[in-house]
Amino acid sequence: MTTDPRTWNAGEMVTAAMLNQEIRDQLNSMFGAWTPYTPAWTAATTNPALGNGTMIGRYLKIGRTVQFHVELTMGSTTTYGSGAWSLSLPFAAAAGAGTRVGLAHAVGTIRAAGHTLVAPLAANFQCFFPASGSVSNLSNAGATNPFTWAAGNGLRATLTYETAA
Structure with a gap:
């Protein structure tokens, strides 16, 4: 939890409590555990449903810079x-x-390396993978790209970007 730095005044008596708040606590927030969040999973036409799959997200925010990671594992009812x-x-x-471009990894019948993409002012990100094993052009991740997803398959995405606030 970062806060705006203190404005110091000339002649002010600096105390241990002030230093702890302004230096120790700020640094601890940068080196502490990442914060969990649950991403919403949507699609352009019909939304997917997680069912008994799992999805975890976590992030670290320092100022207006966020680094985050999402892990989506498909279940038998996904x-x-x-x-x-x-x-x-x-x-x-x-x-x-x-x-903003980051990394994505799909694990299923093959392992596919891909990219994440965040557009300016976006509230969501997308993953892109090769459209098939024989081409290097990237297409949006979906029900059949980069392969036909099934239970036990996983999507991992990591990205660093600048926030609006």
């Missing part, structure tokens, strides 16, 4: 929806120009 998948961010992205 449904995959239709259209491009999106997962919610822990905080909305900043309005700056350009996109």
Whole structure:
């Protein structure tokens, strides 16, 4: 939990409590445990349903920079929806120009390396994987990309981006 730094005044008597709050506590917040969050999983046409699968998210926010990681494991009652998948961010992205690219990994009938993408002002991110094993063009992750998902398959995504606030 970071707070804005204190404004010091000339001649002010500095106490141990002030130093602890301004230095120790700020540094502890940067080196502490990541904060858990539960991402929302949606799709462009029909939303997937987690069923008995699992999804965990966690993040570390320092100032307006967030690093986060999501792990989605499909269960036997998971449904995959239709259209491009999106997962919610822990905080909305900043309005700056350009996109933020991170890493994604799909584990199933194959292991596929991919990318994550966050657009300016976005509240969600998307994963992109090769459209097939024989091409390197990237397509949105969905029910059949990078393979037909099944129970026990997993999607992992990691990204660092700037938040709106």
